[in-house]
Amino acid sequence: MDALEAVRKRYSFRGSYKNTPVPRDDLKKILEAGLDAPSGCNKQTTSLIALDDPELLKEITSLVKKNGFNGVNPPAGICVLTQKVPGYADKYFYVQDYSAAIENMLLAITALGYASCWIEGQVTESEETQERIAKLLQVPAGYTVVGYLPVGVAETEGRHAERKAFRERAWFNKFDG
Amino acid sequence: MDALEAVRKRYSFRGSYKNTPVPRDDLKKILEAGLDAPSGCNKQTTSLIALDDPELLKEITSLVKKNGFNGVNPPAGICVLTQKVPGYADKYFYVQDYSAAIENMLLAITALGYASCWIEGQVTESEETQERIAKLLQVPAGYTVVGYLPVGVAETEGRHAERKAFRERAWFNKFDG
Secondary structure, eight states: BBBBHHHHHHOOEEEEEOOOOOOOHHHHHHHHHHSSEEEEEEEEEEEEEOOOOOHHHHHHHHHHSSTTTTOSOSSSEEEEEEOOOEETTTTEEEEHHHHHHHHHHHHHHHHTOBBBOOBBBHHHHHHHHHHHHHHHOOOOOOEEEEEEEEEEEEEEEOOOOOOOOGGTTESSSSTTT | OOHHHHHHOOOOOOSBBBOOOOHHHHHHHHHHHTTSSOOOOOOOEEEEEEOOOOOHHHHHHHHOOSTTTTOOSSEEEEEEEEOOOOOOOEEEEEHHHHHHHHHHHHHHHHHOBBBBBOOOOOOOOHHHHHHHHHHHOOOOOOOEEEEEEEEEEEEEOOOOOOOOOOGOOOOSSSTTT
């Protein structure tokens, strides 16, 4: 799929997934897209764990979902980890790093014909959730669980979020220009 | 260009740009890619100003560059603004929002045959720099300048940053699995 088309087509899917498995080859392409993202001072603070074990998926989905709002029964998922180390001096870029990695993965997921949703608040708003996921995935100290992406084929297509008009958010050579 | 190819080909270019102008149509496509990025709770906190005015470009390039390290004489650029408003309750996602927008733009820039570099620390490490850019672009209160992307055709190809091996950063079903 064309890059600009993938950018346009990506959206946050919050419905039911088909039980069609996601082949490891596709998960690997998605992970590689995440690792190809830039990082502040090339610190490569983002690490990723792809999930296709049904028991693990069930446990993690139940930990992150609220009222089934963020995807029902995804056949795969990706857990996003960060190392909170500075880029230089006291400047931290790890949020930027994992956000760029997540966006790359969402585009790869879209390009490969799957749906997903960036789930972050439901992971990070509770340290207990973060720690339970870390324990399940045997994540060592020094890494923090910051996000989760379900991956699968959408059962029915969802809707793109409504957006402000271009002229309200982008201009040439000066604000509101 | 294919989406996964754009992800692989994107890299941080820090050399000289050709003086070939970047047509407004291409800048618009790049801005649209930025605005198409997801945002926490759809708050759309990111705004963008594309630059193709030579005088403005010269002033802004001189403000953000250190020893010419981040691109010499780009014929265009994009200034990234954020509104620091919460996604919900006391949870802020504006860094995630502008990072996803920047990554989308870097991929669009790559897909359209241009080079760029995510410039952030050199903008945000000095409030004076942020304020001088804001003043030049007539950015009102409530918006903060957080990044800058030069845009143009690379005079000579740069190098991709070296990366850790896949197995050091990505696994299946458990950490280091």
